[in-house]
Amino acid sequence: xxxxxxxxxxxxxxxxxxxxxxxxxxxxxxxxxxxxxxxxxxxxxxxxxxxxxxxxxxxxxxxxxxxxxxxxxxxxxxxxxxxxxxxxxxxxxxxxxxxxxxxxxxxxxxxxxxxxxxxxxxxxxxxxxxxxxxxxxxxxxxxxxxxxxxxxxxxxxxxxxxxxxxxxxxxxxxxxxxxxxxxxxxxxxxxxxxxxxxxxxxxxxxxxxxxxxxxxxxxxxxxxxxxxxxxxxxxxxxxxxxxxxxxxxxxxxxxxxxxxxxxxxxxxxxxxxxxxxxxxxxxxxxxxxxxxxxxxxxxxxxxxxxxxxxxxxxxxxxxxxxxxxxxxxxxxxxxxxxxxxxxxxxxxxxxxxxxxxxxxxxxxxxxxxxxxxxxxxxxxxxxxxxxxxxxxxxxxxxxxxxxxxxxxxxxxxxxxxxxxxxxxxxxxxxxxxxxxxxxxxxxxxxxxxxxxxxx
Numbered sequence: 277x278x279x280x281x282x283x284x285x286x287x288x289x290x291x292x293x294x295x296x297x298x299x300x301x302x303x304x305x306x307x308x309x310x311x312x313x314x315x316x317x318x319x320x321x322x323x324x325x326x327x328x329x330x331x332x333x334x335x336x337x338x339x340x341x342x343x344x345x346x347x348x349x350x351x352x353x354x355x356x357x358x359x360x361x362x363x364x365x366x367x368x369x370x371x372x373x374x375x376x377x378x379x380x381x382x383x384x385x386x387x388x389x390x391x392x393x394x395x396x397x398x399x400x401x402x403x404x405x406x407x408x409x410x411x412x413x414x415x416x417x418x419x420x421x422x423x424x425x426x427x428x429x430x431x432x433x434x435x436x437x438x439x440x441x442x443x444x445x446x447x448x449x450x451x452x453x454x455x456x457x458x459x460x461x462x463x464x465x466x467x468x469x470x471x472x473x474x475x476x477x478x479x480x481x482x483x484x485x486x487x488x489x490x491x492x493x494x495x496x497x498x499x500x501x502x503x504x505x506x507x508x509x510x511x512x513x514x515x516x517x518x519x520x521x522x523x524x525x526x527x528x529x530x531x532x533x534x535x536x537x538x539x540x541x542x543x544x545x546x547x548x549x550x551x552x553x554x555x556x557x558x559x560x561x562x563x564x565x566x567x568x569x570x571x572x573x574x575x576x577x578x579x580x581x582x583x584x585x586x587x588x589x590x591x592x593x594x595x596x597x598x599x600x601x602x603x604x605x606x607x608x609x610x611x612x613x614x615x616x617x618x619x620x621x622x623x624x625x626x627x628x629x630x631x632x633x634x635x636x637x638x639x640x641x642x643x644x645x646x647x648x649x650x651x652x653x654x655x656x657x658x659x660x661x662x663x664x665x666x667x668x669x670x671x672x673x674x675x676x677x678x679x680x681x682x683x684x685x686x687x688x689x690x691x692x693x694x695x696x697x698x699x700x701x702x703x704x705x706x707x708x709x710x711x712x713x714x715x716x717x718x719x720x721x722x723x724x725x726x727x728x729x730x731x
Contacts, residue, residue: 331631333630338586339590342590343595354643371388378608388670401655402655425464428445434708434710438584439534447460447587458590460588549571552621572589585701602649619633634697643680667731694721705724
């Protein structure tokens, strides 16, 4: 494992630690470096090609709203329902006639023509985890994600890297005490070689490129000097002597700083960073959940531009059993700012046909407000926000009944959305399979019909 140390920072627990980039072994992009090179060679031999726009490849940014967002307080307000159902938020008009959303998301309202809302989502059980949102599969008898690969891992396996030195799958989720919130997307039966690259992963072994920091990685001469020192060590290593040609070639691509540059947000205009909203890595509201770290939306955009195919991140604290109507007016504007900045940025850069964006959680919330002013778990109905990727936008798909209890018109299963995402990434969900450990072909998703309204 190669670990490249960066600047000091402090986490929410007050302990100073270093940012670092870890490359190689289990860390580089859901693939080991040798596996990346093998996949690249295999993809070239197979002659796979997907029509793309300005980006040159298809990508997806998956935003997990940890804890389960309240569908009827965001995109599906029920103003004709009794007071104990409808709550205190008011709907506002959007740029698309006939579509109304919550008053606390005015930026989304003004750019609704770039988004699609699904109001009739269903198919995830009462499980507090990101599994369904990142793979289409809940926790089951075979474990996390029912033993199946996440979308990012499947892409890494089926399409390989765009650039040899850039991982196809990056997970930006931050650690949480409730660990199922911080799953970046597991590889399932594909194994660790296809796990997400996590820039701050704690499970990687340490092998430092001595004398090289993130600040100095931009200096090619210093980087190469560090690589030379590393090679002198590995030349004497029995492990290295037993490595194959792909492993040896892996060291040669470390001189590329493409990934390093993508992760350096200081390269961006200050005004654009302010447009995204910046934020913090600390858990939202000090709770056990994702952060209000809007910088990660910008980082996700930079990563897909650098060649990453799938980026996952978690955002906010949505398990609002209490304080629903005091916390959401703080949290919704942060999501509103970050997601609209991301999508508008993709449009400005001509990437809206190539990069799909989805934001959703593991379930919705109860129609009836509880005595603590919150809403409890409600897997019967949920919601999703989509944009980009060449999908049809400026619309609402489906509806729930009068009280927001169950899908009424056009029920959409979580896996239907995954089938759509795979299709927009150039993977046919009707035919694409991956072999499991026993060599049996498994479809990437069980429900394989994409959402027709998005195509």
